[in-house]
Amino acid sequence: MGLWRYILRRLGLAVVVLLIVSVATFSLAQAIPGDPLDARISERQADNPRVRAALERRWGLDEPVPVQYVVYVRNLLRGDLGESIDKSRPVADELRKFVPATVELTLFAMLFALGVGVPLGIVAAIFQNRWPDHLARFVSLIGTSVPVFWLGLLALYVFWVRLGWLPGPGRLDVGMTQPPLVTGLVSLDAILDRDGAAFRSLLRHVAMPAVVLGSFAMGIVARMLRSSLLVALSDDYVRTARAKGLVERRVVMGHALRNALIPTVTVLGLTFASLLAGAVLTETIFSWPGVGSYAVTRAVKLDYPALLGVTLFIAFAYIVFNLVVDIAYGILDPRIRIG
Amino acid sequence: MATTSTTSPAVITQARTTPVGPISLRPRRTPLGDAWRTLRRQPVAMAGLTIILGWLLLGLLAPVLPLDDPLTPQSGNNLQEPSRDHWLGTDELGRDMLSRVIYGARISLPSGVLVILATGSFGCLIGAVAGYVGGWVDNAIMRFADAVLSFPSIILAMTITAVSSGLPWGQNRLLNALLAVGLVLWPEYARVMRGQVLSIKTNEYVTAAQSVGASSWRVLTRHILPSTDAPIIVKATLDVGAAIVLTASLSFIGLGVVPPTPEWGAMINQGFKKGIEFWWMSSVPGIAIMSVVMALNFFGDGLRDALDPRRRGR
Numbered sequence: 337m338g339l340w341r342y343i344l345r346r347l348g349l350a351v352v353v354l355l356i357v358s359v360a361t362f363s364l365a366q367a368i369p370g371d372p373l374d375a376r377i378s379e380r381q382a383d384n385p386r387v388r389a390a391l392e393r394r395w396g397l398d399e400p401v402p403v404q405y406v407v408y409v410r411n412l413l414r415g416d417l418g419e420s421i422d423k424s425r426p427v428a429d430e431l432r433k434f435v436p437a438t439v440e441l442t443l444f445a446m447l448f449a450l451g452v453g454v455p456l457g458i459v460a461a462i463f464q465n466r467w468p469d470h471l472a473r474f475v476s477l478i479g480t481s482v483p484v485f486w487l488g489l490l491a492l493y494v495f496w497v498r499l500g501w502l503p504g505p506g507r508l509d510v511g512m513t514q515p516p517l518v519t520g521l522v523s524l525d526a527i528l529d530r531d532g533a534a535f536r537s538l539l540r541h542v543a544m545p546a547v548v549l550g551s552f553a554m555g556i557v558a559r560m561l562r563s564s565l566l567v568a569l570s571d572d573y574v575r576t577a578r579a580k581g582l583v584e585r586r587v588v589m590g591h592a593l594r595n596a597l598i599p600t601v602t603v604l605g606l607t608f609a610s611l612l613a614g615a616v617l618t619e620t621i622f623s624w625p626g627v628g629s630y631a632v633t634r635a636v637k638l639d640y641p642a643l644l645g646v647t648l649f650i651a652f653a654y655i656v657f658n659l660v661v662d663i664a665y666g667i668l669d670p671r672i673r674i675g
Numbered sequence: 676m677a678t679t680s681t682t683s684p685a686v687i688t689q690a691r692t693t694p695v696g697p698i699s700l701r702p703r704r705t706p707l708g709d710a711w712r713t714l715r716r717q718p719v720a721m722a723g724l725t726i727i728l729g730w731l732l733l734g735l736l737a738p739v740l741p742l743d744d745p746l747t748p749q750s751g752n753n754l755q756e757p758s759r760d761h762w763l764g765t766d767e768l769g770r771d772m773l774s775r776v777i778y779g780a781r782i783s784l785p786s787g788v789l790v791i792l793a794t795g796s797f798g799c800l801i802g803a804v805a806g807y808v809g810g811w812v813d814n815a816i817m818r819f820a821d822a823v824l825s826f827p828s829i830i831l832a833m834t835i836t837a838v839s840s841g842l843p844w845g846q847n848r849l850l851n852a853l854l855a856v857g858l859v860l861w862p863e864y865a866r867v868m869r870g871q872v873l874s875i876k877t878n879e880y881v882t883a884a885q886s887v888g889a890s891s892w893r894v895l896t897r898h899i900l901p902s903t904d905a906p907i908i909v910k911a912t913l914d915v916g917a918a919i920v921l922t923a924s925l926s927f928i929g930l931g932v933v934p935p936t937p938e939w940g941a942m943i944n945q946g947f948k949k950g951i952e953f954w955w956m957s958s959v960p961g962i963a964i965m966s967v968v969m970a971l972n973f974f975g976d977g978l979r980d981a982l983d984p985r986r987r988g989r
Binding site: 349352353356357360361364367368477478480481482483485486487489490492493497609610612613616617620621631632635636638640643644646647650651654655658 | 822829834837841927929940951952954957962
């Protein structure tokens with residue numbers, strides 16, 4: 337069956353890429369100068385010969401480099417990403433704590449990107465070369481040209497410092513207790529806990545970072561959709577639909593848009609990567625307790641194991657996400673499977 | 676290409692059999708000339724070009740312009756809002772922001788261009804080899820490219836910068852950041868180039884060159900590479916902006932260029948640390964970056980239309 341072969345091939349490719357990714361992070365770890373143990377544990381621990389011996393065995397540091405790599409991969413498969421240097425805590429535990437916040441922020445950003453980008457793209461295509469088109473293209477151009485870190489600062493200055501419409505950095509109002517942890521997404525947890533105040537507070541806090549983070553993706557989506565909708569609108573089946581007297585709204589929404597959305601769905605994978613990248617900067621500016629701001633604080637402190645752990649984790653998430661998109665795409669559009 | 680036709684026998688025989696057309700009275704037209712004519716008619720693209728040239732000129736002339744010293748602190752002058760004396764305000768050490776942002780252009784623009792030239796050439800070369808040689812070489816190169824692409828650029832760049840700053844030769848922070856940006860951006864060029872080479876490879880003139888015994892290297896560099904074109908140039912133009920933003924992001928995080936140097940990202944970071952109520956400190960370099968990226972977008976889109984005959988006049 338074509339579909340299964342396609343899925344298996346994608347899966348195989350993803351595994352190969354993952355292996356290369358692990359070689360890359362392993363090599364980066366090897367490139368760190370000095371005693372590899374010093375780069376992985378705190379000074380206090382490094383002076384203790386028994387701790388050293390135990391850790392050397394655990395990470396296989398007393399073995400030749402190829403064996404070290406095997407040990408590294410084996411540890412990764414067990415979910416052991418090493419330990420953060422100055423907190424001496426397993427990186428995996430730290431990630432578990434920070435990932436939900438990033439997921440939450442990214443989801444809201446995606447919501448903004450699609451919620452604004454799709455209508456913008458449609459309007460631009462329908463009114464091609466007239467003022468709504470120019471306006472929509474200008475907005476999407478701004479979205480893709482503004483450096484996200486400056487946009488964040490500007491938004492904070494205008495809406496928090498000057499106008500006071502939205503709260504400043506943070507995930508919830510100061511002094512507000514977080515709803516009991518279930519999913520880790522404060523918005524969902526607040527709903528589950530029937531805590532209206534926390535839910536509203538979260539929405540007000542997430543609005544600015546989500547818009548700032550989503551602006552780039554919004555620009556991409558609007559631009560892609562505009563051009564593919566323009567192509568679709570000049571296709572024969574659209575002419576047929578018009579000829580049989582369909583109202584223009586149904587022609588655009590029912591016929592052209594469905595086909596035009598395919599390329600836009602493809603760039604969603606790319607968009608996801610841009611959101612993760614943007615999250616690094618957005619979370620830093622808005623003190624959002626996610627993976628991105630964690631990575632930045634670790635990177636600045638040259639906490640290599642933590643940084644490499646985050647890097648590996650994000651690459652893993654990205655590969656899995658793309659795999660899912662690819663497979664879904666192969667199911668939806670049989671033509672893709674041949675490629 | 677003139678060099679190709681004089682050296683390749685296949686093309687010479689073809690030229691002999693081609694009938695010579697009537698002498699044209701129009702001035703001689705070249706593909707580049709055509710592209711330029713199309714480009715010149717696009718006001719938006721020309722606006723982009725003007726902005727870029729303007730920044731380059733400002734950067735070049737910075738030492739002879741009547742600007743304050745961008746590095747020496749001036750006490751008693753700190754954190755001033757934009758005024759008649761300081762059009763764009765001053766930073767926390769009293770240095771003129773206008774001067775700093777113009778001197779910043781001397782760092783950001785050339786670094787962006789150079790890093791794309793380097794990483795683009797490298798990516799193109801390696802992608803061309805992958806596409807031409809095929810087989811396991813192709814597979815190995817492209818899977819490696821996939822692996823690099825599966826890191827969000829800034830995360831990988833952060834990691835590379837952090838690791839290389841610990842190395843003995845890694846003390847030049849700008850160079851570190853640029854190295855990271857370069858290492859992150861090449862795979863996309865490899866992909867685009869590989870695709871082009873794959874399709875050009877099937878042309879008859881390539882088979883002809885191979886059949887008269889041209890070496891792989893010669894076929895690749897003389898016959899295939901000259902036929903690849905527009906998408907790469909457009910991509911490179913747009914990517915200069917991406918490289919500038921990425922380098923600035925690293926500086927903003929605190930991993931790239933550090934404060935005394937007036938690099939735009941580092942300047943935004945300075946404003947962020949000082950407090951967002953001093954909005955001009957981050958906004959001046961922020962608008963500078965935005966204007967360059969936008970101008971490159973304008974110009975790149977125009978270039979895409981100009982270089983692609985099918986899109987001309989659309």
